Amino acid sequence: MMTTIKDVANYANVSVATVSRVLNNKGYISKTAEEAVLKAIKELDYRPNSVARSLYHKTSNMIGLLMPDITNPFFPELARAVEDVAMSYGYTVVFCNTDEEMEKEKTYFEALKQKYVDGMILTTSNMDSTKYDEFDIPLVALDRIISERIPTVVSENKKGAMEATQHLIERDCKYIAHLRGPVGVRPADDRYNGFIEIAEKEGIGYVTADTQFSIELAEEKTLELFQSHPEIDGIFASSDVTAAGAMHALFKLNKQVPQDVKIVGFDGIPLGTMLVPSLTTIQQSIYKMGEKATQLLIDQIEQKAIDTYYHEFPTSLVVRHTT
Amino acid sequence: MMTTIKDVANYANVSVATVSRVLNNKGYISKTAEEAVLKAIKELDYRPNSVARSLYHKTSNMIGLLMPDITNPFFPELARAVEDVAMSYGYTVVFCNTDEEMEKEKTYFEALKQKYVDGMILTTSNMDSTKYDEFDIPLVALDRIISERIPTVVSENKKGAMEATQHLIERDCKYIAHLRGPVGVRPADDRYNGFIEIAEKEGIGYVTADTQFSIELAEEKTLELFQSHPEIDGIFASSDVTAAGAMHALFKLNKQVPQDVKIVGFDGIPLGTMLVPSLTTIQQSIYKMGEKATQLLIDQIEQKAIDTYYHEFPTSLVVRHTT
The missing domain is CATH 3.40.50.2300 (Response regulator)
Structure with a gap:
């Protein structure tokens, strides 16, 4: 049997609304009530359902990563960096291969919006740059330059x-x-x-x-x-x-x-x-660029101020055996 | 303004419960009511919210793909195949790098269960094979053999x-x-x-x-x-x-x-x-194996019968210039 919010309320001898306030860290809660709720959550091993929370907060703790094609060997390291940083902040990553096709890109935008994805990282862009403003979610452009309004991470x-x-x-x-x-x-x-x-x-x-x-x-x-x-x-x-x-x-x-x-x-x-x-x-700096892009996305999602929209990462010559 | 189920009900002049029955294809609906609802959905461009549906059906149209590390060049093609097939059935793919660490794997299982992920493809397994039965969701083992109870796709x-x-x-x-x-x-x-x-x-x-x-x-x-x-x-x-x-x-x-x-x-x-x-x-047959695994997962999710649990794909010698 899964523990419900009602079980928690009963156990803590408070109302469901109070449990909800504790969970969402909103509104007034007495210290005693809060402690009772937290104790109940722990004792009952209650895990607030993330889908229910999505519906309530219109957020899913998911981000989308749009790539042309993961089998292009430039992208796995980038994808890995995005996933590592996202994971460390409690976000999961949905990955999408667009093959540089506008229709696929649109389909993904629609599908991910429906799931209340919190934001998207774009390593490809095949729509008009104005189109991206219509999707009212945080975006970051990675290895692409789309618009001045979208935080951007590129190499020199x-x-x-x-x-x-x-x-x-x-x-x-x-x-x-x-x-x-x-x-x-x-x-x-x-x-x-x-x-x-x-x-x-x-x-x-x-x-x-x-x-x-x-x-x-x-x-x-x-x-x-x-x-x-x-x-x-x-x-x-x-x-x-x-x-x-x-x-x-x-x-x-x-x-x-x-x-x-x-x-x-x-x-x-x-x-x-x-x-x-x-x-x-x-x-x-492929991995670092992926890290930075994800950080910029999460900063937007969490409504932190972003000082700089355009980030250029230095490159370096690595001399091996073909020269 | 987003169209809600209530708008649809008002427009069609039926109850919200009736709209819900049409959407979920459940219970009795009169032909007239059904037509009115479908017309309203079309006219109002109503898109039933997928998070709300997740909550109702405990399904998310998402599948998880657990990999050791996407930067290992064996995995991008596999991941691509999974995503292509999933997409064609209307599923999105959450991808997870476990680095063959049991703790990371567990964390992902928990996180994805919370999001009502519909199933998972495992190309890595670091928990006891019995552990996987505890997560009560469809699984497929790809390029790994975990347990007889989990449909499996491997090479010869x-x-x-x-x-x-x-x-x-x-x-x-x-x-x-x-x-x-x-x-x-x-x-x-x-x-x-x-x-x-x-x-x-x-x-x-x-x-x-x-x-x-x-x-x-x-x-x-x-x-x-x-x-x-x-x-x-x-x-x-x-x-x-x-x-x-x-x-x-x-x-x-x-x-x-x-x-x-x-x-x-x-x-x-x-x-x-x-x-x-x-x-x-x-x-x-990396791509084909990825396709097959995804198909087997979706068959389970959609509760179709699976005839064969163990699938071995043939390999072939490709002679190039090192022999």
Whole structure:
């Protein structure tokens, strides 16, 4: 038999309303009554039902995490950080793969609102930025920039890309290819701009190709690039997965890494250490970004003041064996 | 203003109880009343609140997914499959990382029960198997074997391991090392047993080392093995991540893969295709297993009969460039 609030009231010899006031920490309660209620709760092992509380408070102690696709190796670490922080505050995490499809995203927003989810972290956004204001719940943008009204956590993408490009030049690369990420996705665009800025400033030969964050396409585009530009001796890839694709192409072309061609990726996911040779990359603070985003979300949910809406995390060059 | 059940009742000119009967498809309702209610629901765009329904039905259209750690690259594809199937049935997924810690697992069970989660998929189990019966909700064991009373989805681990070992022997390996997974974890034990059975039957030289599914430990153990057994010319690793660790060790030892040493992994995760040379492995039907497990859970939740409790999925040898 499950203990009900009525059992607690009877045991404590108070009204149900009094138990409710204690549970919700609202309204006047005499010290004696409070102690009686707390004792009853303990003795009866009463657990206030969280669904009932959701209904009452319109809150569920749940947050939603919208991702493009958890099988993209950038996301598990981010998801892990979100879940760790959420858990430490007593929130559970509902995770949603949108495949960058607007319809899926909408469906999730509706479904999670119905469950009184307390807030959402968006690592993807395919609706108009004004749309997000209509859902009247706390939001945080993570690795995406959606609107000034939504607290945002991103990496110093441009600065990282500049450092990557500079590193290839310092390692004596004369003709550098950039495997660009999806056009229109802000972090990828920022990396592209950082690359161009340094390549132009240093007066080095360069070429770029549009890719997605996919290994197959990166391999294909790298093979194409080498057909038209066999002089390429350095590659800056917009992600570590893209870099892995480039390495496959070089293996097929019988080019040695790093002797013939040097490669720098971007992300710092575990994949980079698993590649042979291991990948030089621009390390993002993935876990810390996930932590910060979750903290910002919970601060909003708990109606704490948020001083800064825009948070940029530093990146760092990690030199391994591809440069 | 949100539409309430009362608005619907007023609009349809029936009682709230009648609307409730229509919504829950329970008890007698006249055809006229039903039509009026359905029309009112449509006109008013009424969405029965899912938290209220949870409370009433003790169901939430949520399922829990317990994993050791989403950053272990075996799990994202599994999680993706669970979420895809759940979504197609209108369920959302709460995901939980237990780090194989019993206390965390317990905490999640309690937290999710409080939210009337409809069922849970366990890819990890650290409590006594009898403990799971106490939580009176549908469960499915995925990639783990917990109890005969819990529907179970696993790979043909032993058979896959036998095929891996046979393949190394066919590729002329004379002395094979097995990097064993965590002792006591059933899939890892089954792979170990499959390896031993073939090695013994074929009368080949062999050695084994205990590892976890971790890249660092696998590298370390491989270096140790080669110190004591420099004649090793084949490695069967209990997971693809373990195989990646072995490849790093061989790179350090200046051994060529596959010329000097051949390697077979187990899992068939994307990492294998990203490694250079790409990894020969035993492919599990990871996505299909996730689908099946979710289907079995939803069947239980919806009180459909389950014919078979134990589901073994075939594995297949995928020959790439390490053998």
